[in-house]
Amino acid sequence: MKREELIQKWLDHSLNAEELDAFKKLEDYDALTKLDTNLKHFKASDYNTEEALSKVLHTIKTPQKASNNWMQAAIKIAAIFVLCFGAYYYTTTLDTSVQTLVAQKQVIELPDASSVNLNALSTLTFNKSSWDKNREVTLDGEAFFKVAKGSKFDVKTETGTVTVLGTQFNIKQRDNYFEVICYEGLVGVLYKNKQTKLHPGDTFLIIDGKYIATEKENQLNPSWLNNLSRFKSLPYKEVLKEFERQYNVSIKMQGIDDSQLFTGSFTHNNIETALKSITLPLHLSYNKTDHTITLKSE
Helix, strand or coil, X not given: CCHHHHHXXXXXXXXXXXXXXXXXXCCCHHHHHHHHHHXXXXXXXXXXXXXXXXXXXXXXXXXXXHHHHXXXXXXXXXXXXXXXXXXXXXXXXXXXXXXXXXXXXXXXXXXXXXXXXXXXXXXXXXXXXXXXXXXXXXXXEEEEEECCCCCCEEEECCCCEEEECCCEXXXXXXXXXXXXXXXXXXXXXXXXXXXXXXXXXXXXXXXXXXXXXXXXXXXXXXXXXXXXXEXXXXXXXXXXXXXXXXXXXXXXXXXXXXXXXXXEEEECCCHHHHHHHHHHHHCEEEEEECCEEEEEEC
């Protein structure tokens, strides 16, 4: 048996005869026994070890448990706060997007009381949270704007940017078609890094990348607000595209030149009347099957 084990058993008074003989043969046996004899002359006051230990453990564990509980609660509260703040920040900084369907129109009021009339199959996007610092919207489609007076107001489109302070104007941004008409105030159009100023009645028109000169506009507002689409010397294909958007139909042509210019209008309320309005002036006939309309030359 090892020296340390023998000493420990001697201190515990648990040595057997054989182990006691081995203990007596240790080199420091005399020193150990002398120390033991001297210690017996000292007597400490009675001390309940178990009770003291219990008190110490209670003192240590109780505050620690409370501290742990407090810390866990604090962590949970902090986590909830972070999640709520994150959700609030995320939702309040998101862009607002309004989209119209085929044959649908919608009026939108912006944070500064400016209003936007959105035509069929169009999308308007803006940010409410940053509106006071940045009056900016993005348009895909067609819309008529009544802008409240204030700081600069920008309308961004795929083709160009329109900038105003307080005015009324119409923007039409479709495939290869970009048109801005000023009805009131002053409108600035940025196209290919060139700024063009529009006064009431002026029109800025780009078709297939080319600038198209137009006559002075004498209407007070766009005709489509009153469910009527008007055209002045525009390619016939643009007339048919607008017809499809307003009536949710597909138009096919047979032997027709869709680049020919068309002047006229069609209503949004009656498809038969509208079809006659866009076919009779060009001496065309039509056949309607479900949502498909076929146009032919007479």
